[in-house]
Amino acid sequence: MKTLIKYEIKTNLPIILIFMVGAALFGGTLFYDSMNAYNSYVRLGTSSYMVIDMVSIILHLAFYCSAILTMVMVFFQFKQVKNDDISEFILSLPVTTKTIIISKMMVGIGTILIVNTMATIFFILTWVKTNFWISDARALRFAGEIESQYDTIPAIITMVLIYTLNIILVYLFLVMMQFVIKRAGASVTVSLLGALSIPYILVFVAQLFKNSGLGNLIQDITTRFIKTFTFYNVNTAIYQEETFMGFISYRKMGIRELILVFGILFCITTIFYMNKKVGFTEFRSFCYSKRCDILLKMGVTICSLIAPFYIAYIWSIQNYYIYMPISAIGGYLVINRFIIKDRESGV
Amino acid sequence: MPIEIYNAGKYYGDFKALDNVNINVQAGTIHGLIGINGSGKTTLIKALVGIHHIDEGEIKILGEPVYENVNIKSKIGYVADRNRFFKSYTIDALIKFYKGMYPSFMETKFDEYNHKMKLNKKKRVNALSKGMQMRLSVMLNLARNPEVLILDEPTSGLDVVAKRDILNFIIQDVEERGMSVLISSHHLAELEMLCDEITMLSSGKMLYQSTVTDIKEKIKKMQVVFKIPLKEGTINELRQLDIILDVSNIGSVYYIVTNNIEQAIEKLKGLDVVLIENIPMSIEEIFIYTNLDKEWEHEDINKI
Numbered sequence: 091m092k093t094l095i096k097y098e099i100k101t102n103l104p105i106i107l108i109f110m111v112g113a114a115l116f117g118g119t120l121f122y123d124s125m126n127a128y129n130s131y132v133r134l135g136t137s138s139y140m141v142i143d144m145v146s147i148i149l150h151l152a153f154y155c156s157a158i159l160t161m162v163m164v165f166f167q168f169k170q171v172k173n174d175d176i177s178e179f180i181l182s183l184p185v186t187t188k189t190i191i192i193s194k195m196m197v198g199i200g201t202i203l204i205v206n207t208m209a210t211i212f213f214i215l216t217w218v219k220t221n222f223w224i225s226d227a228r229a230l231r232f233a234g235e236i237e238s239q240y241d242t243i244p245a246i247i248t249m250v251l252i253y254t255l256n257i258i259l260v261y262l263f264l265v266m267m268q269f270v271i272k273r274a275g276a277s278v279t280v281s282l283l284g285a286l287s288i289p290y291i292l293v294f295v296a297q298l299f300k301n302s303g304l305g306n307l308i309q310d311i312t313t314r315f316i317k318t319f320t321f322y323n324v325n326t327a328i329y330q331e332e333t334f335m336g337f338i339s340y341r342k343m344g345i346r347e348l349i350l351v352f353g354i355l356f357c358i359t360t361i362f363y364m365n366k367k368v369g370f371t372e373f374r375s376f377c378y379s380k381r382c383d384i385l386l387k388m389g390v391t392i393c394s395l396i397a398p399f400y401i402a403y404i405w406s407i408q409n410y411y412i413y414m415p416i417s418a419i420g421g422y423l424v425i426n427r428f429i430i431k432d433r434e435s436g437v
Numbered sequence: 438m439p440i441e442i443y444n445a446g447k448y449y450g451d452f453k454a455l456d457n458v459n460i461n462v463q464a465g466t467i468h469g470l471i472g473i474n475g476s477g478k479t480t481l482i483k484a485l486v487g488i489h490h491i492d493e494g495e496i497k498i499l500g501e502p503v504y505e506n507v508n509i510k511s512k513i514g515y516v517a518d519r520n521r522f523f524k525s526y527t528i529d530a531l532i533k534f535y536k537g538m539y540p541s542f543m544e545t546k547f548d549e550y551n552h553k554m555k556l557n558k559k560k561r562v563n564a565l566s567k568g569m570q571m572r573l574s575v576m577l578n579l580a581r582n583p584e585v586l587i588l589d590e591p592t593s594g595l596d597v598v599a600k601r602d603i604l605n606f607i608i609q610d611v612e613e614r615g616m617s618v619l620i621s622s623h624h625l626a627e628l629e630m631l632c633d634e635i636t637m638l639s640s641g642k643m644l645y646q647s648t649v650t651d652i653k654e655k656i657k658k659m660q661v662v663f664k665i666p667l668k669e670g671t672i673n674e675l676r677q678l679d680i681i682l683d684v685s686n687i688g689s690v691y692y693i694v695t696n697n698i699e700q701a702i703e704k705l706k707g708l709d710v711v712l713i714e715n716i717p718m719s720i721e722e723i724f725i726y727t728n729l730d731k732e733w734e735h736e737d738i739n740k741i
Contacts, residue, residue: 092537093534093537093538096537097523097534170523176521176522176523176524178483178488178517178521179517179521179522179523181487181488182486182487182488182510182513182515182517182521183510183538184507184508184510184511184538184539185507185510185538186505186507187505188505189507371488371489372489372490374450375450
């Protein structure tokens with residue numbers, strides 16, 4: 091296991107370094123912005139400034155960067171064991187496939203944890219460094235007392251913790267999908283498109299039922315989905331009530347956290363189940379089974395069917411539904427051809 | 438027995454790559470695996486080293502199933518047909534990796550081999566030629582002191598000197614430690630010299646498992662002269678017989694290959710034969726003849 095972990099670190103070293111540089115950059119940005127705030131309006135006490143608000147914005151931006159880096163990391167982690175000649179060398183080593191996957195996940199999740207711990211240290215240092223004058227500034231403000239209740243170190247830690255759960259879920263989802271789609275690169279791409287397809291379809295369905303209560307419900311589900319899984323638009327006040335800190339303060343567990351923890355547990359269970367069932371190499375087709383191929387084709391066809399709706403929205407085209415069958419057939423033909431070509435090329 | 442394969446079957450989608458293969462390899466022996474391309478040799482080897490699991494039957498190494506068995510896998514050496522190492526690693530880094538993975542790895546033994554092979558340990562794997570990579574693979578695997586060594590085309594890409602050295606290393610380990618070896622190769626003359634027993638695969642099925650001497654005893658080539666040259670119809674009739682693998686002629690001299698010499702002679706006596714003479718055959722020739730008739734080879738291994 092130790093040797094495998096060393097190998098994993100060596101293979102993913104460039105990505106790990108980029109992650110770390112990213113954490114330093116985002117942490118540095120917070121520090122720089124806080125100092126700027128001190129030099130400008132905060133000192134005058136005319137406007138509010140909360141470190142946790144900046145942390146929220148920074149983590150929101152960092153989420154997309156981290157998600158892309160995570161995709162690259164998963165691709166490199168699985169490229170060798172799935173597609174290259176090296177897979178045979180790795181699989182002939184005296185380790186089980188379970189050990190291989192555990193060592194990969196340890197390095198992947200370990201990287202995320204280390205990087206986020208680094209970022210948290212940056213955030214806390216900034217808070218400590220700026221607290222004395224922010225407190226002074228708040229003393230002059232009417233809402234200063236409420237602000238000081240939200241802008242705390244535990245609140246920052248909790249926010250980073252939830253953000254970490256978000257990224258770990260992204261990572262584990264991508265790893266899980268490696269056991270569904272044969273090729274490492276195709277798996278990452280399908281995972282990304284698959285995740286995007288959920289709000290993509292939901293928005294269309296909500297539009298379809300916009301005049302009924304169902305439309306509003308779907309709209310609400312879509313917003314919830316995006317907020318839960320993308321660390322989107324985190325409002326500090328609401329956040330305080332919905333998170334673990336909220337749980338501590340108000341004895342109320344946040345639904346967002348429950349969904350994230352459940353998602354992580356689901357991915358881990360599925361990864362081990364699929365590892366036993368399919369392993370790294372026992373793929374029967376483009377996906378792990380022909381039935382899964384059919385599901386993928388159906389998914390692509392549905393998404394292609396909806397495509398004219400979005401095109402019409404962008405270019406203000408009327409009667410877009412006329413083009414929907416053509417788009418669906420086109421999408422089906424493309425994915426079908428892709429799967430057949432992949433099957434012919436073999437493993 | 439160090440290697441036991443019972444009714445092994447493996448599918449790739451709808452294609453059956455291995456079909457009811459049964460092989461036993463005795464301890465301290467070298468066993469050859471031969472077959473034309475696509476006959477299932479590599480599939481079988483991958484199952485033997487625990488890369489794939491088989492869909493039917495059972496594979497046991499040192500008495501235990503091999504797939505996902507860490508203890509057994511640590512006792513198997515595997516030399517693949519081409520470079521399967523981490524390409525960006527130097528030889529030194531690979532040695533370190535092997536030491537971490539296999540506690541039985543002896544760097545001194547590797548250095549002994551390298552004294553002859555002269556590989557620069559600072560070089561990266563992808564900077565080595567195909568032959569050098571093969572040498573490296575054999576050296577790394579032998580330095581682990583495996584109880585079972587499985588080699589897939591180990592001599593491809595090697596020059597004659599390196600080939601001789603590598604085979605000598607293997608023979609030395611078999612003699613000194615009683616290591617069991619299963620080796621697949623297209624160089625049949627090499628296998629003939631090296632192997633105690635040979636198994637032949639064709640289209641995923643096992644044609645035979647026997648010693649080289651037994652195979653040579655069973656498959657014979659005869660030089661035959663008839664009083665009156667045979668007509669085309671008679672030649673075709675002979676070719677249809679289960680015991681006849683091939684019939685050819687140069688002028689009035691016929692060359693008949695059979696898997697049952699007694700029955701073949703009986704049959705030929707009825708055709709007014711003047712001369713029957715046995716011609717020695719190499720294992721390579723036997724391989725060619727046994728792969729000539731596809732219908733025949735798929736029927737029954739007991740014919741041989």
